Amino acid sequence: MAKPPRLIAWETTAGCNLSCKHCRGSSTEKKPEGELTTREALHFIDEIKEMGNPILILSGGEPLVRDDIFEIAKYATEKGLRVAMATNGTLVTDEMAEKIKSVGIQRVSISLDGSSPETHDDFRCMPGAFEGALSGIENLKKAGIGFQINPTITKRTIGEIPAILDMAKGLGADALHIFLLVPTGRGKELENDEIPPVEYERILNWFYDRQKDAGIQLKATCAPHYFRIMRQRAEKEGIEISVKTHGYEAMTKGCLGGTGFCFVSSTGDVFPCGYLPALAGNIKEQSFKDIWENSKVFNDLRDVSKLKGKCGICEYNTVCGGCRARAYAATGDYLEEEPYCIYVPKKQ
Numbered sequence: 001m002a003k004p005p006r007l008i009a010w011e012t013t014a015g016c017n018l019s020c021k022h023c024r025g026s027s028t029e030k031k032p033e034g035e036l037t038t039r040e041a042l043h044f045i046d047e048i049k050e051m052g053n054p055i056l057i058l059s060g061g062e063p064l065v066r067d068d069i070f071e072i073a074k075y076a077t078e079k080g081l082r083v084a085m086a087t088n089g090t091l092v093t094d095e096m097a098e099k100i101k102s103v104g105i106q107r108v109s110i111s112l113d114g115s116s117p118e119t120h121d122d123f124r125c126m127p128g129a130f131e132g133a134l135s136g137i138e139n140l141k142k143a144g145i146g147f148q149i150n151p152t153i154t155k156r157t158i159g160e161i162p163a164i165l166d167m168a169k170g171l172g173a174d175a176l177h178i179f180l181l182v183p184t185g186r187g188k189e190l191e192n193d194e195i196p197p198v199e200y201e202r203i204l205n206w207f208y209d210r211q212k213d214a215g216i217q218l219k220a221t222c223a224p225h226y227f228r229i230m231r232q233r234a235e236k237e238g239i240e241i242s243v244k245t246h247g248y249e250a251m252t253k254g255c256l257g258g259t260g261f262c263f264v265s266s267t268g269d270v271f272p273c274g275y276l277p278a279l280a281g282n283i284k285e286q287s288f289k290d291i292w293e294n295s296k297v298f299n300d301l302r303d304v305s306k307l308k309g310k311c312g313i314c315e316y317n318t319v320c321g322g323c324r325a326r327a328y329a330a331t332g333d334y335l336e337e338e339p340y341c342i343y344v345p346k347k348q
């Protein structure tokens with residue numbers, strides 16, 4: 001029997017006040033038909049709670065454009081779920097920050113796709129988006145809410161990542177979670193902005209070094225090969241990987257899509273992650289538990305022996321496993337080898 005999910009990202013709405021260049025959801029001001037109603041949303045929370053006690057990320061689109069977002073969040077925290085919110089920050093006024101606090105949301109992520117207004121505003125297609133995000137952060141701080149910074153790594157932003165880390169530290173963020181661009185949704189049009197595989201290797205090695213001295217929590221999302229690099233580096237350094245030396249990263253693995261994580265769209269479609277359009281089911285038609293336990297796609301992803309190409313024979317496949325969304329984007333098959341990894345497995 002599959003273990004229950006540890007983390008669920010829910011696109012509470014596909015509507016958004018921005019329309020960023022890379023957006024996996026192609027979000028705009030216009031919401032698509034069929035968004036879960038308040039009743040359906042609360043029922044979904046009941047279903048999650050019956051299965052276990054995961055972290056629930058209220059994402060979007062922009063969650064703050066959903067009218068009943070605080071009712072939903074309050075319902076979830078009162079049921080005992082740990083609730084986080086992912087926002088672009090521009091709508092986080094003092095009043096919003098107070099509401100976020102009062103419904104018991106524990107942490108908020110703010111996206112910063114540049115250390116300067118020029119880069120961020122260009123990426124997010126809105127002049128003032130950078131200032132808006134910073135002002136959102138100040139308001140969260142005043143309300144005493146923990147926050148993390150999420151930058152997306154592309155050719156446009158890679159040069160500013162060290163400066164974004166410094167900013168995150170200076171602002172008092174709890175964490176920096178880097179996101180590596182996945183060419184899906186509007187992100188498909190940014191295909192040429194994806195950093196090449198050797199650059200991935202370089203930035204993830206830099207990230208490994210910063211884990212030691214950053215002083216804030218760092219996590220590489222959608223970069224499963226980080227978990228290979230971490231092991232290769234630790235071996236070279238003669239360090240045994242343990243919770244003591246590598247914290248939370250020692251206990252987890254590259255991609256949790258389908259094993260510990262899933263993404264639920266604004267209309268109730270369930271996917272392994274927000275970047276992999278392989279449908280597992282819809283919560284309006286089937287119970288969430290049934291989808292999680294029995295769908296073909298989730299069961300495929302739980303079986304490492306199904307991986308193909310070099311991921312199939314790689315000695316790191318239980319800790320990395322490749323990005324299934326990139327494999328799907330490149331080949332149409334989510335079990336194919338990860339196209340952005342330069343490692344040559346030892347077993348040939």
Ligand code: HEM
Nearest residue numbers: 007009059060084085086107108109221256261273274275
């Ligand atoms: C410590 C436990 C956490 C773990 C294990 C974790 C892990 C993950 C994983 C696996 C993803 C998958 C991305 C994908 O495949 O779509 C993800 C996405 C994400 N995480 Fe975390 N995360 C944690 C905590 C948090 C917290 C506290 C926040 C705060 C807001 C956060 C914010 C996000 C966001 C915004 C996404 C992207 C969701 C989306 O697609 O909209 N995470 N995380």
Ligand SMILES: C[C@H]1O[C@@H](n2cnc3c(N)ncnc32)[C@H](O)[C@@H]1O
Nearest residue numbers: 022023024111150179180181182187
């Ligand atoms: C929730 C987080 O997901 C990021 N995000 C949105 N679209 C993409 C994509 N195509 N690839 C990677 N990250 C993305 C946002 O910038 C935000 O930080």
Ligand code: SF4
Nearest residue numbers: 016019020023061088
């Ligand atoms: S990335 Fe976030 S802020 Fe930007 S358009 Fe998509 S949902 Fe909106």
